[in-house]
Amino acid sequence: MGDSTTPLRVVIADDAMLLREGIQKVLEDAGIEVVASVGTADELLGVLDETPVDAAVLDIRMPPGHSDEGVVALERIRAGGSTIGVLLLSMYATPEYALRVMGAGSGTGYLLKERVAQPQTLVRAVETVASGGSVVDPEVVEQLVGRSRVDDPISRLTERERSVLELMAQGYSNGGIAQSLFLGLKTVETHVRSILQKLGLEESRDHHRRVLAVLALLGER
Amino acid sequence: MAISGYWSTPAEARPETSYATLHALVPLVFAACAGVAWAISESRWPARLMVAFVVLWIPQSIYAVIGGVGWLWPVVRGLDLGWAVVTGIIVLIYPRGVLRERFDRWVVGIAAVASAVNLLAVLLLAAPGDGVCACSAPNPYRVAALPELFAAIDVGYRIIGVGLALAIAVRLLFRWMRGSVPARTVAFLMPLALLAWATTLTAQAVSYAAEARSDQMLATISLIAIASIPVSFVAGVSHARNMRARVADLMRITREGADRGLWAESLARTLRDASVRVYWWDEERGVYADASGTPIPKGDADPRGSQSVLPVASPLGVPIALIRHDRVLTDNMRLLDGVSSALRLSVDNGRLRSEIERTLAHVRESRQRIVEAGDAARRRIERDLHDGAQQQLVSLAMRLRRTSDQARDRGMPAIADEVDAEILLLNAALKELRELAQGLHPSLLAQGGLSLALPELAGRCSVPTEVRVDVAGRLPELVEATAYFVVAEALANVDKHAGATRVWIDASSDGRELRLTVRDNGAGGARLDAGTGIVGVLDRVEAVGGTLELVSESGHGTTITVRLPLVDGVDGAPPTLG
The missing domain is CATH 3.40.50.2300 (Response regulator)
Known part of the structure; x- marks a missing residue:
């Protein structure tokens, strides 16, 4: 900033x-x-x-x-x-x-x-x-999330998790997500961990790598 | 009749039995040949003349029977050399059954006049016992007793006959010697027979004039010679017919558009004339030249040479070729007609084929140009929208936003809200415009080629779609656009009809063609019917020289395979004439 x-x-x-x-x-x-x-x-x-x-x-x-x-x-x-x-x-x-x-x-x-x-x-x-x-x-993310997939991993996410995922894909940090969704940081972190686990993605300290991983996963079908 | 004549002849005057048999066989040979000639000759005349010969051959052998009938024997006696005249005519009309030249007509005319004079002389002057006829009854038509005049006419008639026979034989021999090997092989019998006959006739005439008994040997040779004339006639005609059958073969060989070298070769084989040359009309140089480009030698057009030329022209009179052939082949105009028809047909076929190919190429090119022009127009409109309307609307939205912000700052929230609503409308309009522009010409395709555009397209499909693009670098714009629209249409169909749960898109290029398959696991049963978008895509694919294959068995999904050439197709036009 x-x-x-x-x-x-x-x-x-x-x-x-x-x-x-x-x-x-x-x-x-x-x-x-x-x-x-x-x-x-x-x-x-x-x-x-x-x-x-x-x-x-x-x-x-x-x-x-x-x-x-x-x-x-x-x-x-x-x-x-x-x-x-x-x-x-x-x-x-x-x-x-x-x-x-x-x-x-x-x-x-x-x-x-x-x-x-x-x-x-x-x-x-x-x-x-x-x-x-x-x-x-967001429109790019929307398109990616909306893609039809065989054995869709997104379907395993809860409504809230899906919103968090979309913001992750847009590049939001956990703090940013918490702000946007009016959630506590801890809650967001829990959601993120759950999402990454459900999608089979590794947790990463590198924020950009996280964005790329999420986008790549969404890009797959 | 010949037999009864033989038996009624006094025993001491009877000829040898073998000679008599031979003598009786001659008309049988003629009769048999008449039947064959009737069946195979173009003209009925040879057969008619051969029958006439049979009738006129009889009088010689029946004098002993009719000698006592006064009213009959002078008529028979007046016609007893008619067979010789008929034989001469048969030879002259060989092989086509008509008198072709003035010489021939003169010969026939002279023979007819001489025969008429002879008949009159016999009727009016002959007495029983004159000449060959051992007749006893008086001649009822006799008007005067002029034995010297009668003898002179009688002998003169025979001399004229022998002269004409010799003239015909010599002429035939000449024609034969000037002819080519093919014509000689069969036709040699005729002049030989005629010559043999004329020679013996001469000998007989001399002995007749000298009132000596004719030599048995000479008479036998003469009979054989006469009998061989119709045989060689029929053989010659059937040979010509075989040639015509070979023209049919020629037609078959050259129908598919033979090259020029093969033409000359096939023609030589058909006509059995190795001297045949074909000279093709060279429009540029205005000369006839052979297949290797050598112009026709000047002397070949000489009408007096042993060679003759046959010009072949198209129905509109455009020269096609000259066929230089042995002069003797002109005897067989039908054959040459057949040959020139075959040539004309072959050239016309070749010409038509190359014309169709040219037209097709034009149509293909113009189709491709139409598609290209359409693509260019779409691209231009998209670009105009992108650089013009879209940018302006975006900046308008931006300004409206500032206006709204300012209104809010100045305490006019109602106006600010109204402007915000306008902005939403504007954004909706922008989105629509964006989709329109994208549909016109996908900017991603222009920017990233198929490897970017196809996955993006697949991403918009409601059915999970696996995309594999194995294309190195960028392909020609037209090919990329065509492939893109094929996939777009195929996916639209999957969305609408297929009921599929999976789609596979595969695009690969080997540098020469792009192979594109779109496969789904849906219901199948799709058809390339009018009304479906695939037909429009098919038009496009064909316009760029590609192919589209649709396999869609009911219950087995649908597979569309498209091949698009990446290089200009090699024009595989076969070699053509003309």
């Missing part, structure tokens, strides 16, 4: 100017410093070379190819050893894509573009990735 005295430094990359400006306003309203706002992935990488930032918010689909430039940029950032937070915005919620994005490492987020209209969601996502956490769009 950003220290209130030293604001988070963020760079934005999106080829749609309207959105770029909108995102900038939302972030600045929340006290985040937008050090640069660019239209392509290459420009973003240029900015990152020169300016130290805490996080980058970037569109997946950008010129020149309008395909997966954002993900490629993420992979290059990680390949360069940088651990800054990277939040990818996508017009479509695609689980397979989210899995690929999350696979790039911790401090990564995948969010539907329309979430920028929910300032708290966007700001919290930026803060989460900047602090090394993971963010997965």
